Amino acid sequence: xxTPVTAAMIKELRERTGIGMGAxxxxxxxxxxxxxxxxxxLRKSGAASAVKKEGRTTNEGMIGEAQNDKAIALVEVNAETxxxxxxxxxxxxxxxxxxxxxxxxxxxLEAFLQQKYSQDSNxxxxxxxxxxxxxxxxNIQIKRLKVLPKKANTSVGVYSHLGGKMVTVVEIxxxxxxxxxxxxxxxxxxxxxxxYVSPEQVPSEVLEKEKEIARSQVVGKPDFxxxxxxxxxxxxxxxxxxxxxxKYIKDDSVKIEDLVKQKGKDLQLTSFERWTVSQ
Numbered sequence: 604x605x606t607p608v609t610a611a612m613i614k615e616l617r618e619r620t621g622i623g624m625g626a627x628x629x630x631x632x633x634x635x636x637x638x639x640x641x642x643x644x645l646r647k648s649g650a651a652s653a654v655k656k657e658g659r660t661t662n663e664g665m666i667g668e669a670q671n672d673k674a675i676a677l678v679e680v681n682a683e684t685x686x687x688x689x690x691x692x693x694x695x696x697x698x699x700x701x702x703x704x705x706x707x708x709x710x711x712l713e714a715f716l717q718q719k720y721s722q723d724s725n726x727x728x729x730x731x732x733x734x735x736x737x738x739x740x741x742n743i744q745i746k747r748l749k750v751l752p753k754k755a756n757t758s759v760g761v762y763s764h765l766g767g768k769m770v771t772v773v774e775i776x777x778x779x780x781x782x783x784x785x786x787x788x789x790x791x792x793x794x795x796x797x798x799y800v801s802p803e804q805v806p807s808e809v810l811e812k813e814k815e816i817a818r819s820q821v822v823g824k825p826d827f828x829x830x831x832x833x834x835x836x837x838x839x840x841x842x843x844x845x846x847x848x849x850k851y852i853k854d855d856s857v858k859i860e861d862l863v864k865q866k867g868k869d870l871q872l873t874s875f876e877r878w879t880v881s882q
C-alpha cells in the first residue's frame with residue numbers, strides 16, 4: 604500500500620541522508636512512501652553516501668558571519684564530527700553561504716534552501732549543500748540563519764570565538780563610529796552570556812517567576828524587610844541577566860551601561876545576538 608509523501612517525510616529523509624529535498628521527494632514517491640526503502644534505494648544509487656546511523660546527529664558545526672554595506676548575516680551549519688568542521692572545504696562552504704545570505708536577504712531558511720546559488724544558477728543552495736555531503740561523506744545541515752539590517756547612525760561589533768563555535772553581535776545606536784566599542788562589548792557578551800539587553804526587555808512572565816521565587820524565600824519576615832530582600836534579589840537578577848547591568852569583564856568597576864555612556868551621552872546599546880553551535 605502506498606503512503607502519501609508529506610513535507611515532514613521529505614524533511615526527515617533529507618536530515619537522515621543529506622540529499623537535496625527534490626531528490627528526497629522523488630525517492631519517497633518511487634518507494635511509495637516507505638522511508639527505509641527510499642534510503643536503501645538512494646544508497647544503492649550512490650546518492651546517499653552519508654546516511655546517519657542510529658544516535659548519530661549533527662551536533663558539531665560552525666557559526667558563519669558575513670556582512671556588506673546593508674546587512675550582517677549569521678548562519679549555523681552543522682556536521683556530524685568536529686573533524687569535518689575543521690575541513691577547509693566545509694569552512695569555505697559556511698563562508699560562501701553566509702555571504703549569500705547577506706547579499707540576498709532570504710525570508711526564511713526554507714526559502715533560502717530553494718533559491719538559486721549566485722555562482723551557479725543550475726544549483727539551488729540545497730543542491731550545493733548536498734554536493735558537499737557527497738564530497739565529504741558526512742551529513743551536513745544548514746540549521747538556522749538570520750539577517751541583521753545595518754541602520755543609519757549605528758555601530759555594530761561582531762566577535763567570533765573558538766573558531767566559529769560562537770559568534771556575538773552588538774548594536775549601538777547614536778553613532779556610526781563606535782565599532783571598536785561594540786566589538787569589545789560583543790566579546791563581553793561571549794563571556795558573560797546575558798539573556799536580555801535591559802530590565803525593560805525582561806518578559807513579564809519571567810519577572811513574575813523571579814518575584815515568586817524571591818517571595819518564597821522571605822515567608823514569615825515583616826513586610827518592610829521582605830520588600831527590601833525581594834528588591835535586592837530582583838536587582839541581582841538584573842545584574843546577572845541584563846547586559847546593560849552587567850559588570851564589564853575587562854573592568855568590573857564599570858557596568859556596561861556606564862561604559863557606553865562614557866563614550867557619548869547619546870549612545871544606546873540597543874540589541875545583541877549570541878549564537879553558539881547546537882543551541
